[in-house]
Amino acid sequence: MLQPIIAGVIGALTGFASSFALVIAGLVAVGASPAEAASGLLTLCIAQALLAGLLSWRFQQPLSFAWSTPGAAVLVAAQGVTDDYGAAVGAFLICGVLLTITGLWPALGRAMTRIPMPIAGAMLAGILVPICIAPVTALVEQPLLAVPVIVVWLVLLRLAPRWAVPAAMLVAIIGIVVTGADAVADAPLAPVITLTPPAFDAAVIVSLGVPLFIVTMAGQNVPGFAVLSTLGYREVPARAILASSGAATVVAAPFGGFALNLAAITAALMGGPDAHPDPAKRWVAPVAGGVTYVLLGLTAGAATALVTAAPPILIIAVAGLALFSALASGLVAAFEAPPTRVVAAVTLVVVASGVVVAGIGSAFWGLVAGAIVMLVTRTRAS
Template sequence: MERYRPALTGITIALVGFGSSFAVVLTGLQAVGASAGQAASGLIVLCLAQAAGMIFLAYRYRRPLTLAWSTPGAALLASTGTGGYGWSELVGAFVVVGLLILLTALWPALGRAVGAIPAPIAQAMLAGVLFSLCLAPVEALFGDPLWIAPLVLIWVVMQRWLPVFSAPVVFAAALLLIAVELPWGSQISTATLLPRLEFVLPEFTGAAIVGLALPLYLVTMASQNIPGAAVISSYGFHVPWRGALTVTGLGTVAGAAAGGHGVNLAAITAALGAGEEAHRDLAQRWRATAVAGWVYALLALCASALTMMATHARPGLLETVAGLALLSTLATSVSAATSEPAGRIPAAAAFLVAASGITALGIGAAFWALVAGLVLWWVFVPRGRASVAD
């Protein structure tokens, strides 16, 4: 049985990673104005980028370096909305995010600068971004209890007994509910089920770069790459920081034109690949992430069909799946944001600004949340006591 553990764990990594946040990514891409075809294209290219990146890193370094799409980044997109940006401007912002990740790999000082952002401020901004998304299940439950209550009940039961599978199981249950109401027949053609990439020429504007690309980069670094590296290191593996960031940065740049918003180190599923579940022998655990990469390549073939189903979902259903999937992340972010007593007021300010969804000077709330939090942190927190996001 031991010889099959890497394969079984790799399949689990891919299914949990995909199922737990598929709804979040799709919600985020559609919120910023992507059509159904563009959203499906984004999902496909993200799966392919993760697949290629994990397979390369696994064989290159022989370490369980699990990749994921940026779930906090997708949540940021969902909370930002179109923001007055065109889809080509958003694609340009995705390219900039990839370039910033590449720059971080090549210029260590940039990584140190990101790590110097107080962790409570970064987590408060993320909590503010997640707040409206996590309200969706509450609103949907009271608006359509017959369809939403079963999903909430399934989530509660799974959280109690098998929390790691709670989001994928709720996602599968939602697909069954959607299938019941699908207009099977002439309204669904075979063409809509086949995977297809839709490329858009990126457009670079200052407002999109400052208002979206910069917060997206910071959220991805602070909430995915840095914690992901910490998780892998905690199992006794040295993380090739430059190599991992180079691969994820290139993957983000390469996938941006097709709608991919960001690829990064996994922070949650990383533990599955690096732990004893993958193999008793540390030297063999990299095989699980290699298998996960191949499974992601297969999942890319399903993205168009899943997107088609999601576009036919009744209002609130997909948002409920996304909100339930993000609830534990919200709880963790709120806890981290209030961990520093002297920094609670700056963190609260950052949370409120991010949750407000305001846009000023063409720049979204996430950026202003960082500004407000950092300014108040400088005012209220004595030097030398600041916690950092490392």
């Protein structure tokens, strides 16, 4: 059983190192204090560990879970929509309710999988474009810190792609400690789970909660199911996965857990042949990964101190490096079909613009604009 345990540990280390900074930056962007951001990171680690352990054991399948990395990008992109963290928590809770309903109500699940890919892919790409531009901006604004990060990422992208982003994050951490050691040392390093009562603001729910739900479904859950299917798992308990992750999000939301979902990238690490030659024994990998996530979550205070001590552009730059593959996938999905490329282009441009109208952010308006253009062009074609 050593092989799946090692696979689970590697998967958790890779998943955590690749995107924990984006999680913290996203929570801070919507009004969280450093302590609240640390609480969110720790809560997400614990919640996904419980989901992976319980469901993998129950169904004897390698069901790994994660926080929504595209969802964290939505939080970063929503900066300026709200600085009321309670309202953001209310949006997290609504996202969890929608995820739960998707699992319990098959019709909604089918509807979510039928969102036109040009619109869903373009919305995801539009959210990620400003973040993926950050490495270029960081090279200009913080060259001494950014150049080593990008060089290490580029070298390992060639030699060991799985470790490119974690290694880049490690180099960034070293740079942050060297240049901001006093700020890191003075920060509280022990994470404390903090309860934030939700507030329900219609504009924040529409501009944050709804896009968070859509990108979590389209950018994480749907690819996660596809990965499991590719690995040969045909009888995946989709309803249990969606309902459980949605319910876990509802419980975790007041503590900063913005969205939980089926993993995609780490699912391939923990559910493939590298985890164990026998598919029936691979379920141990997500369990081991969950334990590792809990241990990593205990470093949330230190991780938040590092992120808050760093130049913001450097953190977003590392996140941008981690999201290039997701951006590429979104662009391919958006522009693959020639007849709907204008629809995708309009959606992407509106979302990437970052405009806020009537207190509602650009992710929602991009969906609206894309839907209108698709309706008009389809009507004209008919």
